[in-house]
Amino acid sequence: MSEVIVLRDVSGSMNLKTTDQSKKDYLQPHLDNLIAKYRDKGYKVTDYDFANGISKDKDNSLLAPALAYVAKKHKRIRTVVLGTDAWLKDEDLSIIKQLNVPFITIADTAVVQNQDLAVMSVNNNRQGYRNEPTLIRSEIKADNWKGTATVTLKINGKQAAVQKVIFNTEYTQLVDFHQRFSQTGFYSYSVEVSAPNAKERTLNNNSFPGAIEIQSEKERIIIISDKPGWDNKFIIDAISTNPRWAISHYSAINGQLSTGNKPVSTLENSNLSVIIIINNGELRLGANLANQIQALQAKGIGLLYQGAPIDELNSLPIQKSNVSSSYQGFMRWQAESQNYPMLRIDPSEQANIPPLDYYYVVAKSGTITAITMDNPQKSPALVLMSGPTGKAIAIPVLNLWRWQMQSSSSSYQKLITGAVTWLGNLSTNNFNALYNNSYFRGESVNIRLRVEDSIRQAKLDINPRLEIFDPENKSVFADYMTLDGNDFGASTSFSKAGTYRFEILDKDSGNKTGGKFYIAESSVESRDFDYNLPLLSWIAWESGGKMLDQNSLPAFTPLPPTREQVTIRNEIPLYKKWYILSLFILSFCTELFFRRRWGLL
Known part of the structure; x- marks a missing residue:
């Protein structure tokens, strides 16, 4: 049927x-x-x-x-x-x-004309930094209502900030909170909207949860140069686009390091990620500063060097040639550059790079020359090194900033920030969890894992296991993550509110990562009107x-079911019976015998 x-x-x-x-x-x-x-x-x-x-x-x-x-x-x-x-x-x-x-x-x-105020979404960076303003952006919607609404930010259940929003002709508005956190840790928050004179059908959608993790310090980037220059300015501008980097700028004149007019004897290495050295032609580091830089490199601190080569740093991937003057020419990308994501620049964009001032240098043994100049000697223009003394990139070129002025895209910025990211990556494997900081009760919690090697290529020959712990630190979910495209993933949902933590472990490689997320008290279903x-x-x-709909339902009549004709056959499979086959063979052989005996064959 x-x-x-x-x-x-x-x-x-x-x-x-x-x-x-x-x-x-x-x-x-x-x-x-x-x-x-x-x-x-x-x-x-x-x-x-x-x-x-x-x-x-x-x-x-x-x-x-x-x-x-x-x-x-x-x-x-x-x-x-x-x-x-x-x-x-x-x-x-x-x-x-x-x-x-x-x-x-x-x-x-x-169509029902109900008044309704709702917080549609909240957005913030997954991580913030202590004592620095953290942006929490919320989208507020007003249906069939005009007036002044109060938007409140609550952190860990306590009121932290309040703003007034006037709805007149706008349907939605963005409300930004710039919040400072004095302590590190994982904070849950909510954004709530209210208006005493609004006759709302429900208050279920008047709040939206979120969470943010506050860290102690940003990664520090040190820039050392002999004098101010346009290369300095454009590198600082490029690095400043990443909120997780803090920049310190120093001058090095005749071996004396200073910031402003204040002499500095020692480079502070706390949270230090990368050292950038820009030599506009007059840089003199001195033995003490050169030894400090090389000692930091030995600890895994990356080094980005731009400009005229010097002999004071043995850890550079380049050394001086017998030609000391600078020349002008164009950069030429080599096949090796495609192994490094920050150097994968579209050929049409490479054509926007104007003639640059460059120095003839010699690439040291064990380094990789990814970009050369267009002279007959194909002198190195960008050399990379990764070894026991840390990672280093040398660019014996000045006025690279002109590229940014000639191009409408952000390729120069991507090159600089990509190089700094590569230099600051201490691990040979990137083992990164991708997830949201907060979810509604009952909402699908999707956690993904992205694993890459040192040149950011996807690494898929692993078997990561995800384990999630509830607010009482009890294991509530454990399973192996499945491959989905170039990432691994797993999903589940929880009905209990609170802060959860998770761990992802690959036993074979020993790589491990983790994080926290917050399950709100409100259900995702309570907002679906x-x-x-x-x-x-x-x-x-x-x-x-x-x-x-309500108009077409009464007149709807389903079609009658189609009649199905079923034919049933009962067959006796004689060919499957051994004795029937034997009888046939015996009869055939008997006929042949008598035909031969009677002369009929």
Whole structure:
């Protein structure tokens, strides 16, 4: 018998009211009416509740697992009737097309003019830094309401900042909070909107949770040069685009290091990541400063050197040639440059680099010359070194800043920031977790892992295991992550609010990473009002079905089921019986015997 499957959404959002009744109460009589119509036509109707799949966990709405369960259990489905508001959290609904049966969806298309204030989203960097302003940006929406609303930032449940927002003609507004944190740690926060004179249908969407991790210090970048110059300025501008880097600028004249007019005897190495040296032609480091720099390199601090070569630093990947004058020429990218992401510059962009002042140098043994000049000797223009004494890049070129002036893109900035990132990467393997800092209760927690080698190529020959711990430090999830494209991933959801932590470990390599995220008290389902009409319409269209509303539901009549003719045949497979085969062979041989005996052959 042909079957009709009815799927009723019982997730939390179905209890929210659209007009004077909940969506669940609105759909109930219409679904019962459709079931009666299908049964009258001779269909077998099977009714299922779904929320997080067939599971009745009301903190999430996942249709795809429910459809997979139904498809496995029923083989003669002719129609699926879907009673849902369609605020689904599925990442992939391709199973609707794969089932190859029409879907009947139901929706209330009446327009209701309800007043409503809502915090639609909050955004911030995953990490901030102690005593520095941290931007928390929120999007506030006002439906059918005008006036002054109060937007409040609460950190760990306590009020931290308040702003007033006037809604007149704008539908949404962005509200920015610049918050300073005096202590390191993991902070949960929420942004709330309120207005005493707003007659809202609900307050469930008046707040939005978030979280941020505050670290002690930024990574420090030291710039040492002989005198101010345009190369100095443009390198500082490029590095300043990354908020996790703090820049310190020093002058080195006749071996004396100073900042401003204050002499400095020792380079501070706390949180130091990279040293940048720019020689405009008059740099003299002196033995003491050169030894300090080389000692820091030995500890893994990266070195970026630009300008005229010097003999004081033995750890440079270049050395002077017998030609001391500077010349002008164009840069030429070599095949080796493609092994380094920061050097993968589009050829059309390379053509924008104007003639540069360069010095003839000699690349040391064991280094890689990625860029040369266009002279007959192909003298090195960018040389890389990675070894026991740390990483280093040497660019015996001045006025590279002119490239930025000739180009409308940010290729110069990407080269400088990419080089600093490569130099500051102490590990030969990048083992990085990708995740959000906060989630609603019941929302899918997706954690991804990106593993790269020293030149940022994806590394996929690992078997990482993810383990998540709840606020009481009990293990609540443990599984191996699966490969998805160039990343590894795993997902789950939690109904208990609080701060969770996770660890990802690859036993073979010993690489390990982790992080924290916050599960809010509010459920993701408590914000899903009305009906997701575009998705309901798409489901009907994609499956070849129909979307019904309050006007078309009474006139809808299902087609009668098609009659199926089943032919049953009973066959006796004589060829499978050994004695039948033996009798045939015996008869054939007997006939041959007598024919030969009687002379008939």
